[in-house]
Amino acid sequence: MRLSGGVSAALGALGALGVSLAPTVAHARALRIQNAQSVPTICPYCAVGCGMIAHTINNQIVNIEGNPDSPVNEGNLCPKGAASYQLAVNERRWTTVKYRAPNSDHWEDRPLDWAMDRIAQLLKQTRDDTFQERTADGSRTLMNTTAIFSLGGATINNEWNYAHSKLMRGLGIVAIENQARI
Numbered sequence: 001m002r003l004s005g006g007v008s009a010a011l012g013a014l015g016a017l018g019v020s021l022a023p024t025v026a027h028a029r030a031l032r033i034q035n036a037q038s039v040p041t042i043c044p045y046c047a048v049g050c051g052m053i054a055h056t057i058n059n060q061i062v063n064i065e066g067n068p069d070s071p072v073n074e075g076n077l078c079p080k081g082a083a084s085y086q087l088a089v090n091e092r093r094w095t096t097v098k099y100r101a102p103n104s105d106h107w108e109d110r111p112l113d114w115a116m117d118r119i120a121q122l123l124k125q126t127r128d129d130t131f132q133e134r135t136a137d138g139s140r141t142l143m144n145t146t147a148i149f150s151l152g153g154a155t156i157n158n159e160w161n162y163a164h165s166k167l168m169r170g171l172g173i174v175a176i177e178n179q180a181r182i
């Protein structure tokens with residue numbers, strides 16, 4: 001607090017002297033991304049789906065900012081979206097899956113690939129165990145299961161949503177929903 005107060009006071013004093021730091025800040029920012037590749041992407045946090053630009057150097061993210069070409073946010077990001085660089089580049093980020101086995105009282109670290117296989121196996125098993133070809137009295141064709149629910153996220157794009165809904169309907173899943181409601 002003392003340090004930030006001192007910095008604010010110093011900046012205030014410079015401002016009072018008519019010295020603008022805006023060009024210096026803009027120059028420093030330009031230097032940081034001048035050799036970077038720009039990759040359009042979507043904020044992973046909420047259903048608004050703000051457009052972002054990720055700057056990368058040697059496949060490493062060095063900066064993320066709002067995409068001015070996005071009709072959704074026109075370059076603006078909320079504080080959470082503006083901090084998404086720290087989501088992508090963070091040595092404290094978990095890279096394993098937390099798994100608690102049935103009847104276990106503790107969590108275990110498992111690789112992501114293991115979790116993907118486990119989900120696929122359970123999906124197949126549940127679908128096979130609960131698939132209904134006809135109503136109980138046999139009067140109507142069903143060909144579905146109501147034991148599985150699919151919830152999509154806001155960052156799933158049109159093409160992914162299309163392929164995902166085809167997969168879900170192909171499995172006979174009828175409860176399909178998406179977080180994005182805009």
Ligand code: SF4
Pocket residue numbers: 043044045046047048049050073076077078079080081082
């Ligand atoms: S920047 Fe904020 S409002 Fe926009 S999608 Fe991300 S979390 Fe949502």
